[in-house]
Amino acid sequence: MMLRKCPNHGFEEIVQLSKFINGLRSDTKMLLDAAAAGTMMVVDVEQAMRIIDALATTDYQAQHDRQGHQKRGLLELNTADALLGQNKILTQ
Template identity: 60%
Template sequence: RKFLARFFPPSRYISAKSAIATFSQGADEPLCEAWERYKSLLRKCPNHGFDNVAQLNMFCNGLRPQTKMLLDVFAGGSMIMKDSEEAITIIDALAANDYQAHHDRSQPTKRGILELDTENAILAQNKLLSQ
C-alpha cells in the first residue's frame, strides 16, 4: 500500500486509469501495436481495478470498426460474447499474425522504369513513325 501511495499518487492513478478507460486505436495503428500499447497502459497502472471483462470491453470498444470486424470474424462471432481467456488468446494470435504481416515482409524488388527526357522521347516517336 505504501509502495502504491508513493509511486502512484492519486493524480497519476487517475490519469493512468483514464487512459485505460478511454483507449482508442490510432488511425494508422495496426492491431499488434494497439494491443501492445493497451497492455502497456495496464502495466503502468497495476491498481486500475478493472476486471478482465471490463479490460477487454474497453479495448474492443476503442478499436477502429474494421479492426473490430476482423476480430469478430477471427473469433467466429462477437468478441464480446467470448470469455476473457479465450478472447485474449484470439487477440494475441491475431496480433501476432498482424505483427508478421507488418514487420516480416521482405522488401519488394524495385522494377526499373525507363525514364526519357523530352528530346529522347520525341526522337523515339519520330523513329517509330518513319519506319
C-alpha cells in the same frame, strides 16, 4: 501484450477487454468478431485474449515480412530536385 506491460488501474479483465474492443475501429472489430466466429463480446476473457494475441502476432509477422522485401531501383527526380542535389554535392 500491452495489458501485461501497463497497469490495469484496478479494472477487472472483462472491463479492460470491453473498453479495448469498444475503442477499436469498426474494421478491426469486424476482424476480431470473425476470428471469434460471431462476436467478441460473448466469448470468455481467456479466449478473447488468445484471439487478440494470435491476431496481433500474425499482423506483426506480416508487417515484418513486408518490410524485408522492399523494391530497389532508381529514384526518379524532377529537374529542380536533381539540380539541388547536384549543387549540394558540388558544395561539399
